[in-house]
Amino acid sequence: xxxxxxxxxxxxxxxxxxxxxxxxxxxxxxxxxxxxxxxxxxxxxxxxxxxxxxxxxxxxxxxxxxxxxxxxxxxxxxxxxxxxxxxxxxxxxxxxxxxxxxxxxxxxxxxxxxxxxxxxxxxxxxxxxxxxxxxxxxxxxxxxxxxxxxxxxxxxxxxxxxxxxxxxxxxxxxxxxxxxxxxxxxxxxxxxxxxxxxxxxxxxxxxxxxxxxxxxxxxxxxxxxxxxxxxxxxxxxxxxxxxxxxxxxxxxxxxxxxxxxxxxxxxxxxxxxxxxxxxxxxxxxxxxxxxxxxxxxxxxxxxxxxxxxxxxxxxxxxxxxxxxxxxxxxxxxxxxxxxxxxxxxxxxxxxxxxxxxxxxxxxxxxxxxxxxxxxxxxxxxxxxxxxxxxxxxxxxxxxxxxxxxxxxxxxxx
Numbered sequence: 059x060x061x062x063x064x065x066x067x068x069x070x071x072x073x074x075x076x077x078x079x080x081x082x083x084x085x086x087x088x089x090x091x092x093x094x095x096x097x098x099x100x101x102x103x104x105x106x107x108x109x110x111x112x113x114x115x116x117x118x119x120x121x122x123x124x125x126x127x128x129x130x131x132x133x134x135x136x137x138x139x140x141x142x143x144x145x146x147x148x149x150x151x152x153x154x155x156x157x158x159x160x161x162x163x164x165x166x167x168x169x170x171x172x173x174x175x176x177x178x179x180x181x182x183x184x185x186x187x188x189x190x191x192x193x194x195x196x197x198x199x200x201x202x203x204x205x206x207x208x209x210x211x212x213x214x215x216x217x218x219x220x221x222x223x224x225x226x227x228x229x230x231x232x233x234x235x236x237x238x239x240x241x242x243x244x245x246x247x248x249x250x251x252x253x254x255x256x257x258x259x260x261x262x263x264x265x266x267x268x269x270x271x272x273x274x275x276x277x278x279x280x281x282x283x284x285x286x287x288x289x290x291x292x293x294x295x296x297x298x299x300x301x302x303x304x305x306x307x308x309x310x311x312x313x314x315x316x317x318x319x320x321x322x323x324x325x326x327x328x329x330x331x332x333x334x335x336x337x338x339x340x341x342x343x344x345x346x347x348x349x350x351x352x353x354x355x356x357x358x359x360x361x362x363x364x365x366x367x368x369x370x371x372x373x374x375x376x377x378x379x380x381x382x383x384x385x386x387x388x389x390x391x392x393x394x395x396x397x398x399x400x401x402x403x404x405x406x407x408x409x410x411x412x413x414x415x416x417x418x419x420x421x422x423x424x425x426x427x428x429x430x431x432x433x434x435x436x437x438x439x440x441x442x443x444x445x446x447x448x449x450x451x452x453x454x455x456x457x458x459x460x461x462x463x464x465x466x467x468x469x470x471x
Contacts, residue, residue: 122419123400127382136394139374139385139429146396150179150187150422158211158256158366159415159422161408164218168408170417171195173225173273176208181422191233195273196226204275211256211366211404216263223254225273230254230265230293243293246301249284256312256366256404264342265293266302268309268323290323292342302344303336311366311404314338315373315388316432322350322375324364330354331364333377333386351386353379366404368414370429376414378402383416396425407431 127146131137150156154174161168167182169190177192196207207226215221220233221242228251229244242265244251253273258266270288274280290303290312303309303323311324321336321344331353336344353364360380367377373388382402384395396416403417408424411434416423 123398125399127399127418127423128397129394130397131394133391133393135387136385139370139427140394140396140425141428144425144427146416146423146425148421148423150181151420153179153420153422155206155403155419156417156422157403158209158223159404159406159408159417160212160214160220161406161415162214162218166409168406168415168422169212169220170415170422171209171212171222173206173208173210176202176226178209178212178220178222191220193226194222195224198226202226202275204273206273210254210273211267213257213259213265215259215265221257221259221265223257223267225253225255228253228273230257230267242297243291243299246285246289246291246299250282252283252285252288255310258312258314260314260318260342262342263295266312266314266321267291267293268312270308270310270326272308272326290321294342300343303334303347305347306334308363310364311377313367313369313375314432315369316371322367322369322377324367324377324379326363326365328354328358328363331357331380333364333367333375350375351390351392353384356392357381361399362401365402366417368405368407369432370407370427371432371434372429373432374429376405378404383414407434410434 129140129142129144129146131142153172155172157171157173159168159170167180169178169180171178171194173195175192176195178190178194179187180190181187194209196202209222209224211223213221215232219235222231222233224231227244230242232240232242234240252269252271255268255270255272260266268290271277271280271283274283276283287304288306288309289301290306290309292300292302294300306323306325307330308326309323310326313322314320315322319338321338323334323336325332325334333350333353335348335350337346338344357380362378362380365378367375369375374393375386377384377386381400382395382398383405385393387393398418401419403419405417406415407413407430408415411430412428413424413426416425
């Protein structure tokens with residue numbers, strides 16, 4: 059049986075438009091989803107169609123890794139963040155394209171998207187994984203014409219609610235405690251967004267997100283595309299939407315520095331594969347911009363692109379790039395990387411803040427590090443970030459390049 063047949067009681071990632079009923083009402087417990095499936099004959103026709111779509115999509119977009127992940131140090135300071143003995147452990151497998159992981163502290167579990175299956179999944183130690191929300195990104199009544207209708211980036215707001223980027227519905231939505239969904243934003247100046255991709259909360263409560271066209275069936279050339287730019291936006295607490303950057307061809311991953319004075323955005327374009335750094339004003343707008351790191355030539359020929367990222371308490375960027383997860387210091391030094399030899403989607407801090415979860419192609423991994431994520435103040439080890447082999451010579455790499463906030467943890471990291 060194909061996956062569509064196995065999941066006949068749940069909506070399918072091809073976008074059949076079925077609406078879920080909810081058995082749980084808050085991110086602290088899993089959502090039990092039930093929908094009515096189509097007749098058996100119809101299901102098998104859909105199954106063949108879906109296999110053809112997802113198979114061709116992955117052959118072109120997401121080639122599977124060819125070997126087990128490997129930790130590769132490029133600077134002596136790297137081992138002070140990612141120990142040489144660290145194990146990259148696979149905790150979930152068998153998916154199509156996993157994305158947007160987020161750790162739910164109230165409940166102690168991970169949520170992640172499968173963009174192809176149009177679903178959000180929940181994983182917890184000792185319990186394994188299960189469907190959390192389906193459909194997650196496309197809820198229309200007509201079959202979705204593209205390969206990736208589902209949700210992408212996920213975040214948790216200050217009230218503990220799940221906020222997620224919907225590819226197929228072209229919007230940012232929030233899951234309410236009663237199981238209903240609130241659309242937070244879907245238009246800019248009257249025109250529909252492209253397909254929101256990744257998102258991050260500022261401690262003020264403002265939401266920043268990227269909006270490339272990757273979720274549209276025709277991507278850049280999709281006839282339903284209404285905006286001429288690919289933007290980075292700020293959704294204010296008052297509901298106002300501001301375009302803060304339109305200078306990137308493919309804005310993708312997004313994250314704040316620990317002091318929130320810098321906003322990092324990756325550009326998923328092989329012709330200009332860069333991680334940008336925008337100065338953030340107290341008003342929430344951005345000012346001066348610079349290239350943090352340019353991987354256009356350095357990563358040429360490797361599978362994948364610049365994608366999701368997170369930042370540790372010392373300001374180091376753990377950013378997805380071609381072939382793996384790269385660690386870039388705040389002063390733009392490439393310290394090392396976790397080599398997956400294939401496409402990777404996004405990362406998230408979780409557990410006690412020192413575990414990095416990695417959504418990589420069809421699987422989710424975790425690796426326990428010697429650093430912690432930004433937003434986990436009060437738990438960091440003051441010695442983290444110093445390589446035992448480097449001594450004091452390199453200590454300023456990872457501890458003193460950016461000031462750290464002493465405020466409450468920022469939600470959604």
